Amino acid sequence: MVTNETTDRSRGQIILIGAIALAFIILGIVVVFNGVLYTETISSGTASQGGSSAAVTDAELEQSIGCILAGYNETDKEAEIEKFGEIYRNVSAQSETTLIDVSDVEVDETGSGSNATVNVTYDTHDLRYNQQQDIESADCPENV
Structure with missing residues (x-):
């Protein structure tokens, strides 16, 4: 029975490591997407002076x-x-x-x-x- 308990714990650790890795991947995608939106917003602004x-x-x-x-x-x-x-x-x-x-x-x-x-x-x-x-x-x- 000792071997069954050890096997159950290692599955939980693998799920936890997978969830943390997935969270980092999603966080990376959000940061990249935010950077693209910020760059697009800045580049669409006018380069001319404030007045007419x-x-x-x-x-x-x-x-x-x-x-x-x-x-x-x-x-x-x-x-x-x-x-x-x-x-x-x-x-x-x-x-x-x-x-x-x-x-x-x-x-x-x-x-x-x-x-x-x-x-x-x-x-x-x-x-x-x-x-x-x-x-x-x-x-x-x-x-x-």
Whole structure:
């Protein structure tokens, strides 16, 4: 009879070890699933700034191009603005989900200062639109 009692105890220990192993497997699956959900939630958020992205971009372009118009005494301001547009597109593409392109630059020199007309293209996953902006050298914050 002693052998029967020993056999019964070992079955209970095997069941207990199996239950603990099953609990660790379920815990591992829950942790992995939670990590996947957290990663998906974080990656679906926007990468752009808190305010309206178009409004922020308009203000940045207006001030930057205004300072180029006010600060450069060179006759080729159009080339400087186009170069700025390329740099701005590369920088904004790394920090936002919007592609911004500055093109069709026309600079008009008047007696009171320089004016520029630029075509700005906003391209996102959902929408694409063009906007023509008239920018003056007075739009530079340093001139205010």
